[in-house]
Amino acid sequence: MNQTSLDAEQLRAYFALTEVAGLLKHAVEQQLREVGDLSFVQFQLLARLGLGSDTGSARMTDLADGVVLSRSALTYQAGLLDKAGLVTRSPSEDDDRGVTVTITEAGRERLEKVLPGHTEVISHQLFQPLSAKDVRTLADLLSPVRDHMRSAPPRSAAPRRRRRDPE
Amino acid sequence: MNQTSLDAEQLRAYFALTEVAGLLKHAVEQQLREVGDLSFVQFQLLARLGLGSDTGSARMTDLADGVVLSRSALTYQAGLLDKAGLVTRSPSEDDDRGVTVTITEAGRERLEKVLPGHTEVISHQLFQPLSAKDVRTLADLLSPVRDHMRSAPPRSAAPRRRRRDPE
DNA sequence: TATTGTTATACTCTATAACTATA
DNA sequence: TATAGTTATAGAGTATAACAATA
Numbered sequence: 001m002n003q004t005s006l007d008a009e010q011l012r013a014y015f016a017l018t019e020v021a022g023l024l025k026h027a028v029e030q031q032l033r034e035v036g037d038l039s040f041v042q043f044q045l046l047a048r049l050g051l052g053s054d055t056g057s058a059r060m061t062d063l064a065d066g067v068v069l070s071r072s073a074l075t076y077q078a079g080l081l082d083k084a085g086l087v088t089r090s091p092s093e094d095d096d097r098g099v100t101v102t103i104t105e106a107g108r109e110r111l112e113k114v115l116p117g118h119t120e121v122i123s124h125q126l127f128q129p130l131s132a133k134d135v136r137t138l139a140d141l142l143s144p145v146r147d148h149m150r151s152a153p154p155r156s157a158a159p160r161r162r163r164r165d166p167e
Numbered sequence: 168m169n170q171t172s173l174d175a176e177q178l179r180a181y182f183a184l185t186e187v188a189g190l191l192k193h194a195v196e197q198q199l200r201e202v203g204d205l206s207f208v209q210f211q212l213l214a215r216l217g218l219g220s221d222t223g224s225a226r227m228t229d230l231a232d233g234v235v236l237s238r239s240a241l242t243y244q245a246g247l248l249d250k251a252g253l254v255t256r257s258p259s260e261d262d263d264r265g266v267t268v269t270i271t272e273a274g275r276e277r278l279e280k281v282l283p284g285h286t287e288v289i290s291h292q293l294f295q296p297l298s299a300k301d302v303r304t305l306a307d308l309l310s311p312v313r314d315h316m317r318s319a320p321p322r323s324a325a326p327r328r329r330r331r332d333p334e
Numbered sequence: 335t336a337t338t339g340t341t342a343t344a345c346t347c348t349a350t351a352a353c354t355a356t357a
Numbered sequence: 358t359a360t361a362g363t364t365a366t367a368g369a370g371t372a373t374a375a376c377a378a379t380a
Contacts, residue, residue: 004287005282006289006290006294009299009303010289010290010294010302012306013294013302013306013309016305016310017184017187017293017305018188019313020309021185021187023235023313024184024185026235027316039370041370060338060339061337067189068190070371071338072340072341072372073372075340076340076370079340092338095379096338096379097338097379097380099338099339116171119173122181125315125316126181126312126316129311129315130311130312132176135176135180136176136180138309139176139183141297141304142184143179143183144296144297145187145297146187148292149186149187149190149194149293206347226361228360228361228362236348237348237349237350238349238361238362238363239349239350239351239363241362243363246363262360262361263355263357263361264355264361265356265360265361
């Protein structure tokens with residue numbers, strides 16, 4: 001399975017995926033910035049708390065993993081959201097080392113404010129050319145890929161402290 | 168067609184796409200940096216010149232559009248590649264305003280050096296869970312989307328000087 | 335000793351606006 | 358006047374490493 005080159009179809013799929021994701025991110029970022037003064041990462045975090053969680057809370061590490069971000073980068077972003085009053089941070093109940101991030105009412109409002117336009121961008125830019133069936137197919141294709149990538153991390157968020165490694 | 172919310176399947180597809188693209192970019196960037204000391208954008212530029220062009224050349228604006236980058240950002244990146252000896256820049260033949268970027272021999276070598284590992288990452292991370300047929304389906308689904316997004320730009324790379332638009 | 339999170343730091347990258355030169 | 362590209366600038370965001378506190 002160790003190919004040394006991609007075939008034509010793979011290249012086509014790879015490039016299409018890359019370009020679509022890039023263009024989509026662009027479009028989304030612009031809308032989020034204009035309407036809600038949020039970056040994409042910040043929106044992802046709010047969405048994860050406000051939509052992806054029943055409690056409206058999550059732990060720092062889980063959030064970092066979810067958005068594929070280093071811990072320090074997450075601390076930075078969480079700090080911004082905190083300062084903006086969109087989330088609060090408090091010590092975790094069970095583990096005193098942990099920090100629980102919770103979306104505030106203002107955070108939910110911001111999310112609501114941004115969501116319609118966000119949805120519209122996604123609908124227009126991404127789903128316009130696709131049928132309902134296409135959408136399902138796409139999700140069915142990409143979901144396993146995501147799971148696979150998550151389980152076989154390229155070592156992004158993994159290692160934290162090297163052994164010695166002088167130099 | 169102006170939905171105000173995405174249905175479950177759309178959300179699934181959207182999130183999967185976002186996550187896959189994010190994770191993939193992470194993995195790719197790491198490999199490129201380690202093996203070839205290249206960022207993803209720089210690799211894209213080299214690939215576009217070395218693989219996507221017969222002449223090994225392209226104009227600045229075309230490159231900027233291709234990679235979805237502002238002109239100044241492209242100037243910056245082209246400057247880095249130039250300084251590294253991977254491309255050269257010269258006045259365009261026909262249009263004296265233009266600049267033609269050309270990949271050098273060293274640039275091609277760098278590309279060759281990086282390509283196998285790059286391919287391997289893509290194969291492992293992206294295509295592992297997909298059959299040949301899946302790959303084709305994926306490409307068939309995303310290609311029209313890309314074309315659509317390119318033709319209906321969210322106004323990222325498009326306008327350079329607004330008409331009036333006193334906001 | 336390992337893990338969680340923060341901080342200090344340094345760096346990469348990006349876009350905006352102003353500018354030059356050519357069409 | 359419009360377009361191609363560069364430059365200056367300023368800001369956003371990221372990761373690494375060192376650190377403190379808890380498990």
